[in-house]
Amino acid sequence: MNGRKLATGLVVILLLVGTTPTTAIAQGASDPQPVLLDQDTTHIADVTVDGQQYSVYEHENVFSWASGIDIYTNGGRVTSESTAETVLTALAKRRAVRDLEAESAAPLRTTSRNVSTAASNVSATATAVNETLVYLEQTKTVRENGTTVYNASVEAAPRIPEFNESARELHPELRSFVNASTAYRSNATDLVELLERRENGTDVDPQRLYAQYETTLEAKNDVSDHFGFGGVNEQLAQTANTSEAIAMNVSSVPERGNETARHFRSVHNESAVAANQTATLGLDAFDFNGVQNRADSLEGRWMEDWNSRQNPASTVYQSIAAIVVGIAAVGGYVVRRRR
Incomplete structure (x- = not known):
């Protein structure tokens, strides 16, 4: 098999994986929008901030660097970093308070x-x-x-x-x-x-x-x-x-x-x-500070996950392209060696 066939075969396999139905999708303020090679989509929560409802989802992609968090509202993805930070900060505080026990209070x-x-x-x-x-x-x-x-x-x-x-x-x-x-x-x-x-x-x-x-x-x-x-x-x-x-x-x-x-x-x-x-x-x-510290930790982690998910489609295609080029190069090298 030459390098071109190897590359073609890989692309076909990746596309098949990419058509695998996403799982664990829940209904929120807006439906999630998975991209190529997303393998799992989990609904984290719906949260209302200043009267606007947002849905927060976590996407897991074949490529870990294309995985992360997306926020949706009114049928579209949130692309503003300040809005994302506001939403995730509010959600993190709610989660930290949710973990409070009556005994600890x-x-x-x-x-x-x-x-x-x-x-x-x-x-x-x-x-x-x-x-x-x-x-x-x-x-x-x-x-x-x-x-x-x-x-x-x-x-x-x-x-x-x-x-x-x-x-x-x-x-x-x-x-x-x-x-x-x-x-x-x-x-x-x-x-x-x-x-x-x-x-x-x-x-x-x-x-x-x-x-x-x-x-x-x-x-x-x-x-x-x-x-x-x-x-x-x-x-x-x-x-x-x-x-x-x-x-x-x-x-x-x-x-x-x-x-x-x-x-x-x-x-x-x-x-x-x-x-x-x-x-x-x-x-x-x-310990009011303990609640705040837990919220800060969650918000920081979620913002990192949100930032990593800002251009998932281009990240996936670039990754595929890099793999194809790499395999083609290896295939070409193998063909030349056999000659």
Whole structure:
């Protein structure tokens, strides 16, 4: 057999392989579009991003370098890298969240309860701070012994203006923390309940589970924003120290001293408890980062597979051509040697 016959025979065989029906094809947003020598097509998932549905398929070709992932929507292949990355990132996150177990999410329930407890204490502090600020304003109009109660109080406790300034900045921060904590508790509870329902055999929509996870993560980040250098826990500790010092000194003021001291003692007691609660929350007891790391790993691998599948037809034909040329060259060499 000469080189030309060998090459012709190989092409016939390859074409026969290429006509082998693909298997494991599922129906999604769009049907897959196999190319020559695709041997298997697997439906990975359908995913909706920004209201648009996409179907993700994995194609296995005779030539491994022509295998990879395709994304289809509205009857066509996705060829935009940015769109592919958006779709595969969303799908990877959904898969990472899908792998969550109810047992592994148990720390989430515990953390959310701790946050809720801390929020109650912070709310009590905010109330005490606000009542004290209102009281101080009132003392500016009350005169006793030839001066206002406020001026007499400041003379006895020089840190009152410092408290006034810092407390006015702190109060909205405390209210913001309470609101963020309430949202986190609510969303974390909903997420755990979805995981538990799925574990008990109830069918839970993966996209709903993913959406709840995303909402919970955002709520957790909103709470976390209140921490760090100069965060709410440090501000509460400072307020506790300042109000304690003022309470000790202001009680010496005639007539109103004991009442003024009572307000500051209330602020001290509430803020000291809240400072301890917020300093030991441990918001990272549930491993949100672990979910993100799994998603990043999946997305990276899928993007590589998508990139390798961008020109599958030309890759296959080029590979066939290279093999044919190679075989023809070998055949020619063999023929010459026999002569």
